[in-house]
Amino acid sequence: MLAVGEHLLGQVDDRFLRIATGLGGGVGRTYQELCGALSGGVLLIGALYGRIKPDEDNSLCMELAALYRERFAQELGSTNCGILRESGYGSEGSTPCSVLVERAVHVLLDTLTEV
Numbered sequence: 681m682l683a684v685g686e687h688l689l690g691q692v693d694d695r696f697l698r699i700a701t702g703l704g705g706g707v708g709r710t711y712q713e714l715c716g717a718l719s720g721g722v723l724l725i726g727a728l729y730g731r732i733k734p735d736e737d738n739s740l741c742m743e744l745a746a747l748y749r750e751r752f753a754q755e756l757g758s759t760n761c762g763i764l765r766e767s768g769y770g771s772e773g774s775t776p777c778s779v780l781v782e783r784a785v786h787v788l789l790d791t792l793t794e795v
Contacts, residue, residue, distance in 0.1 A: 681717060681785065683785075703719040706762060711761045715760065722745050726745070747794065748788055752784060752787050755784075
């Protein structure tokens with residue numbers, strides 16, 4: 681997702697990398713929550729289309745985030761890190777997470793073409 685972020689936003693500030701670090705492994709490597717690739721994609725959607733002030737319209741950002749989540753689940757079978765690991769992704773699975781991230785990137789880029 682970092683490469684996509686840099687492609688879409690230019691140089692990514694180190695603070696953003698630090699902010700996203702804890703999302704890996706389904707939040708802190710607990711493997712219980714959202715897949716980090718899904719979380720990272722939603723963060724990128726927010727960086728592109730999110731609001732800064734409470735009174736700004738955030739409907740495009742929310743629609744794209746929901747659409748990305750839906751397509752991610754359809755493509756990969758779940759949004760939950762633990763379930764994805766059980767299906768074979770991860771360091772102990774038959775398919776490394778890098779393959780999942782690549783698939784998630786394609787889903788994200790396809791979703792962003794909806795704008």
